[in-house]
Amino acid sequence: MQTPSNAELIGEGYRAFAAGDLSAVLQVFDSDITWHVPGRSPLSGDYHGPDEVLKFFGLCQELSGGTLKVEAEEILAAGERVVVLSKVSAERHGESWSASEVHVWRVVGGRAVEFREYQADQEAEDAFWAS
16 A cells, blocks of 8 residues: 555545544544644644644634634645645634634654644634634
8 A cells, every 4th residue: 555645644634624533633643743823812822642632623623613614725745844725714602704724734754743823814813712
C-alpha cells in the first residue's frame, strides 16, 4: 500500500472530521501533537497530545451546539508543511458566523505533529466564541 502524501493525509483528516469520525482524525495525529489556537476566546490556547485536542474539539461542539463545520477549500504542501485554506462556520446563541482561516500543519513521518490556526478577523472570532 502506498503511503499518502502529506497533503493527502491532512485532507483525509478534514474529511473524517466533517463526517464526525474522530477515531479516523486521531489516526492523522502524532502522539505528541501540539495544537495552537490564537486569540482570547474560550477556545484559545495550546493543546498537547491527542487527548487535549479531543477536549478542544468537544469544547468547540459544546459552544456551537454541535454546529461547527470546517471545510478545507484548498490544500497546499511543500516538505513538512501543509497549508489549508479553510472556511469555518458555526452557530451560537441564534447567531451564524463564518470566516476564512489558514491552518498550517507540520507533518513528520506520516503523522501531524503541529497545527497552527490563523483567523481572518481575530477580534470577530474571539467575540463570537466569547459571547
